[in-house]
Amino acid sequence: xxxxxxxxxxxxxxxxxxxxxxxxxxxxxxxxxxxxxxxxxxxxxxxxxxxxxxxxxxxxxxxxxxxxxxxxxxxxxxxxxxxxxxxxxxxxxxxxxxxxxxxxxxxxxxxxxxxxxxxxxxxxxxxxxxxxxxxxxxxxxxxxxxxxxxxxxxxxxxxxxxxxxxxxxxxxxxxxxxxxxxxxxxxxxxxxxxxxxxxxxxxxxxxxxxxxxxxxxxxxxxxxxxxxxxxxxxxxxxxxxxxxxxxxxxxxxxxxxxxxxxxxxxxxxxxxxxx
Numbered sequence: 344x345x346x347x348x349x350x351x352x353x354x355x356x357x358x359x360x361x362x363x364x365x366x367x368x369x370x371x372x373x374x375x376x377x378x379x380x381x382x383x384x385x386x387x388x389x390x391x392x393x394x395x396x397x398x399x400x401x402x403x404x405x406x407x408x409x410x411x412x413x414x415x416x417x418x419x420x421x422x423x424x425x426x427x428x429x430x431x432x433x434x435x436x437x438x439x440x441x442x443x444x445x446x447x448x449x450x451x452x453x454x455x456x457x458x459x460x461x462x463x464x465x466x467x468x469x470x471x472x473x474x475x476x477x478x479x480x481x482x483x484x485x486x487x488x489x490x491x492x493x494x495x496x497x498x499x500x501x502x503x504x505x506x507x508x509x510x511x512x513x514x515x516x517x518x519x520x521x522x523x524x525x526x527x528x529x530x531x532x533x534x535x536x537x538x539x540x541x542x543x544x545x546x547x548x549x550x551x552x553x554x555x556x557x558x559x560x561x562x563x564x565x566x567x568x569x570x571x572x573x574x575x576x577x578x579x580x581x582x583x584x585x586x587x588x589x590x591x592x593x594x595x596x597x598x599x600x601x602x603x604x605x606x607x608x609x610x611x612x613x614x615x616x617x618x
Contacts, residue, residue: 469508
């Protein structure tokens, strides 16, 4: 190839390369002066106002992450019992609040002080069942509503407690419901009540769980959410739950979670019960 032709080709290549680089540089300058793209919490790209600095995108993402608080909502079903006292002691040690869904049959005179202590120490109480017998509770379309009314009246009359919280025995997806869950929830909503299932379960009422098993279930589940609703139990057979609770509170606290009652959370119902 002749020298003159070769020099012309090289010159054109340099021109094109420099032009491309200049385009990239100009593009970056325009982007930083106007809008930029960042990744939102759902993993989708979205436009955001530009942030000054060399790591603008990182700053935007960190800002949105800081707005997400980690709040764990511990809930205990089937009490009160002697184990509830131990659980209250541990919660107090960690300055943690919880919600107790109580059983009417457990509201004995012997347990009165336990219920009064729950309220005094800032915990919440919800309706679970007056009679925790699934066959009787779900006997017909109105049986669970009548059962809750009995429990609600007992709490008002005997303890001066008025609650907005309730939880179906077995959860709203319980097969005993026979497809009536939406009607029951609607009836309770008319009374100003709020339903709570859970998105994390310690599996502490199934078989003979060990404290380590309960701890693992809670941690693996809770860390998936900013505001987990954790199902545990405080019945007289929940000894393993008591043993696991300190480690659960300690680990979640170290991960930045604090513990509040369901009075401070929006309603949570299993998806299958909403569809």
